[in-house]
Amino acid sequence: MSGEGAEETAATTEDETAERSETGADRRKPVVVVVEPETPGNVGTIARAMKNFGLTDLKLVDPPELKEDGEAYGFAGHAREDVLPNADEVTFDEVVANYHTVGTTAITGEDDRSHERFPFKTPVELRESLKTVDAPTAIVFGREGRGLNNEELSRLDEVCSIPADEDYPVLNLGQAATVLLYELRDLTVGETQLPDTEVTRAPENDVERFHDFFDDFLASTGQRDHVREKNALLMRRLMGRAHPTEREIHTLLGTFRKANTKLEHADRLAAKYDEPPYPRDP
Structure with missing residues (x-):
């Protein structure tokens, strides 16, 4: 087959393939x-x-x-x-x-x-x-x-x-x-009116920072060690299933940072004025 004929055949095949596609x-x-x-x-x-x-x-x-x-x-x-x-x-x-x-x-x-x-x-x-x-x-x-x-x-x-x-x-x-x-x-349907629902899980170091903040929060509320360990594990399992986004985890980090700061401030005031600390488990 001549080169020109081969090129025509190849072009025809490509066109047919494109049409089928x-x-x-x-x-x-x-x-x-x-x-x-x-x-x-x-x-x-x-x-x-x-x-x-x-x-x-x-x-x-x-x-x-x-x-x-x-x-x-x-x-x-x-x-x-x-x-x-x-x-x-x-x-x-x-x-x-x-x-x-x-x-x-x-x-x-x-x-x-x-x-x-x-x-x-x-x-x-x-x-x-x-x-x-x-x-x-x-x-x-x-x-x-x-x-x-x-x-x-x-x-x-x-x-x-x-x-x-x-x-x-x-x-x-x-x-x-x-x-x-x-x-x-x-x-x-190729595309719908709904936006892309694919989400990206927050970076693991941010998730771990959240767990550190949550541990501090549990400690500040005066829970006993075995209760703190159980609650920390429950939270880790919950977050593992939830696959939080970066925005979600940063929102939680900010919330627990403020909560921990207020609890620390309350403890300092209690110590300064010789008042009972934040209520703790009996």
């Missing part, structure tokens, strides 16, 4: 399918949840009429601008034929004798599973009153159920979609 995240974003929704308001609520969590592709199987001045658009929020008007009407067969499908259900099989509804994943388990699926995926919700039936579930690839109180595990359709899409947000 750019669209990989989009391919992992599932479409949302609602089978025979009965209430336009629930369709609007689902569209709004999709907008909240970075999804845009809504597909409806035998939906009711969705009027622009009706309940669906009223419940959709900003999703009325794109998600809802761009929703596609499809058949159940088309969904099964073109997507890796996840059916949702409130009622599950308790063991492997119920093949239609068992095994099932929780939303968190589904999120981790879908991270490995590089294929068009559809999250399929059923009817408000009856959900997906066993025949429909048997044609889908996976089953997901939201853990809830066993006395009343059935969520409203819009609520169920919101909960599930929230749990899948790592697959659908």
Whole structure:
């Protein structure tokens, strides 16, 4: 192969790789399918949840009429601008034929004798599973009153159920979609409105200074040695679990520095005027 031809082939390969890389995240974003929704308001609520969590592709199987001045658009929020008007009407067969499908259900099989509804994943388990699926995926919700039936579930690839109180595990359709899409947000949302929550633990020398100040505080309050040792250990365990930030530990250092200074001053005044020291344990 000539050098020019090799360069063209290499460039084409790089372009294809870049395209796959750019669209990989989009391919992992599932479409949302609602089978025979009965209430336009629930369709609007689902569209709004999709907008909240970075999804845009809504597909409806035998939906009711969705009027622009009706309940669906009223419940959709900003999703009325794109998600809802761009929703596609499809058949159940088309969904099964073109997507890796996840059916949702409130009622599950308790063991492997119920093949239609068992095994099932929780939303968190589904999120981790879908991270490995590089294929068009559809999250399929059923009817408000009856959900997906066993025949429909048997044609889908996976089953997901939201853990809830066993006395009343059935969520409203819009609520169920919101909960599930929230749990899948790592697959659908690059950034959120929340700031970075990663924190850095305070330097260990500052943490040790705090423990020294706390020991001085315990001594100034006149606690017996064995009580002081126990309290100091409890504080060390507490701080070990808390992973305080630098700002938090400096705030505590300032507080205990002032407390120790006042206790020392009180002891000096008591000695000067021959008064009882700070109350101590009998």
